[in-house]
Amino acid sequence: MGMIGVAANRRKRGLNSIAVNVGAIIGVGYITQSDRQLDQTVAKMAMMHPSDDDFHHIFAEAIEGGYLDSTVGAELSTGLVEISPESVNIPKWYSDPNSVRFIVHQVAGSSDKKGRDNAASVQERLQNCRTEQEVLQTIRETFAAxxxxxxxxxxxxxxxxxxxxxxLGLDSLISVDIRSWFLKHILANIPVLKIMADDVQMKSLAQLAAxxxxxxLIPGVRSRSAPTHNSDGTRQSSAVGSRLETQATSVAATPSTPASSVDDATYESVDWKAETAPEDVESKKLDRRVNEPPKVVMLTGISGLLGHHLHNHLLEQQSIETVICVAVQRLLERLERGEIPQASQRIVYYxxxxxxxxxxxxxxxxxxxxxxVDAIIHNGSETSISSSIRR
Structure with missing residues (x-):
């Protein structure tokens, strides 16, 4: 996007320019060296396999398209094949309006109809379940698909x-898609941070949704254990997130409730005051004078990119005697891999x-x-985006 922006800016200034989205060239570069079966990925994304000669033609087209009188504009994309809505494997770019010219025999509203049919098929399978094990197996199969x-x-x-x-390489955007799928098809509100957590397997998410x-949604399951109740009257079972079950049940009288109304009603039924209330933490008045500038600093998020730079910056300050790094997950593993500096007189880990x-x-x-501690720098956050990128 940065390169396209530069090209567009040059054209506004009366200069020839264009940016080219080339795609994967067969026999050249990273795709030939990787063991990640990228060739299969290219095929599933409905992309072409341009050769070295094709690239030369693309380059020539880009030169022609870069002139100010060209109708191409600042961007030239190549490498996608035409696809039909009836194709078995629909690529992710199918619903992108920018790719509409690659879709042949497009039927108006077919995408929305497909989404409704998918939701109906999942809920129809759940209605036919007779045991909790069948419910779990149905959710596992549809979630995996x-x-x-x-x-x-x-x-x-x-x-x-x-x-x-x-x-699996989940990031925040994919996790939001997964959460939306659970909410739309199963009426289960699974938090994004739960989906992204490093220690949570996908089968655990399916179990939580079940x-x-x-x-x-499962009227045929008669032996389902009855939930207990909290002192405030809300339903609760031994499962994490069962309170959300109560919220979803209250807004879903029938399986055919539109997904949009479920979303709105679910959010409206959340007691946000209770959700955002801080936990009672013991308060303790300091009996000493805090050093200024600080000598001992507590730091969270040492394993992240910003945390790494903060840590180095703190150690450069001669006045700082000790940096205490807390809430470090997989500490020994990170030390062995050299992802964080080794402990020393000035570096302490917990x-x-x-x-x-x-x-x-x-x-x-x-x-x-x-x-x-004289100062606390809270840089940590509960997310697995950094580990997804790193791995």
């Missing part, structure tokens, strides 16, 4: 469901988790740690 469609892969169900988000599904009370610091040491 959706993952294959999103990720453009041909992994088997069991293999894919045994993998974690970072192993436990959160409203009874209205393994933990941002979701834990006091960030997972040892109960016997947390008071002493906080007593000696």
């Amino acid at each position: 959706q993952l294959r469609k999103i990720l453009q892969t041909d992994l088997a169900d069991d293999e894919m469901l045994a993998m974690r988000g970072y192993e 436990e959160s599904i409203p009874n209205s 393994e933990g988790d941002l979701r834990e009370r006091y960030l997972g610091l040892p109960e016997t040491e947390k008071d002493n740690i906080f007593d000696e």
Whole structure:
């Protein structure tokens, strides 16, 4: 996009320019060296296999298209094949309006109809279930099929469901798509951060969705355990996220409820005041004077890109005696791989988790740690985007 912007800016200034989206050239570059079966990916994305000679023709077309009197504009894309809406494997670019010229025999509204049919088919299968095991198996199969469609892969169900988000390369956008799929088809509200968590397998998400599904979608399941109730009257079972089941049930009288109304009603039924209320944390007044400039600094997010630069910047300050890095996940693994600097007199690590009370610091040491800290830089966030990119 940056290169296209530069080309467009040059054309506005009266200069010849164009940016070319070339695609994968057969026998040249990274695709010939990778062991990731990129050739299969290219095929599933409905892309052509241009040769070296084809590239020379593309280059010539780009020169012609770069002139100011050309109708091509600032961008020239190549390498996509024409595709029919009835194709078995629909690529991800199919619904992009920019790609409409590559779709042949397009039928108005066919995309929306397909989405409604998919939702109906999943919910129809759930209605035919008679046991909780059948419900779980249905969700596992349909979820795995959706993952294959999103990720453009041909992994088997069991293999894919045994993998974690970072192993599949999930990012925040894909995780939002997955969450929307659960909410639309199963009326299960799975948090994005849960989907992206490093320690959560895809089969765990399917299990969570099965436990959160409203009874209205599975009328044939008679032996489902009845949920207990909290002191405030809300329903609760042993499953994480069961409160969301109550919310989805309250807004889904029938399986045919439109997805858009389910989304709005679900969000409206959330007690946001309770959701955003801070946890009661013991307050303790400092009995000492904080050093200025600080001598001891606590830092979260050391394993991230920004955390790495913050850490180096702090160590460059002669006045700082110690940097205490807390809530470090997989500490030993990161030290062995050299992803973070080795501990020293000025660097102290504590393994933990941002979701834990006091960030997972040892109960016997947390008071002493906080007593000696002069400043806290909270740079950490609960996400697996960085590990997806890194891996």
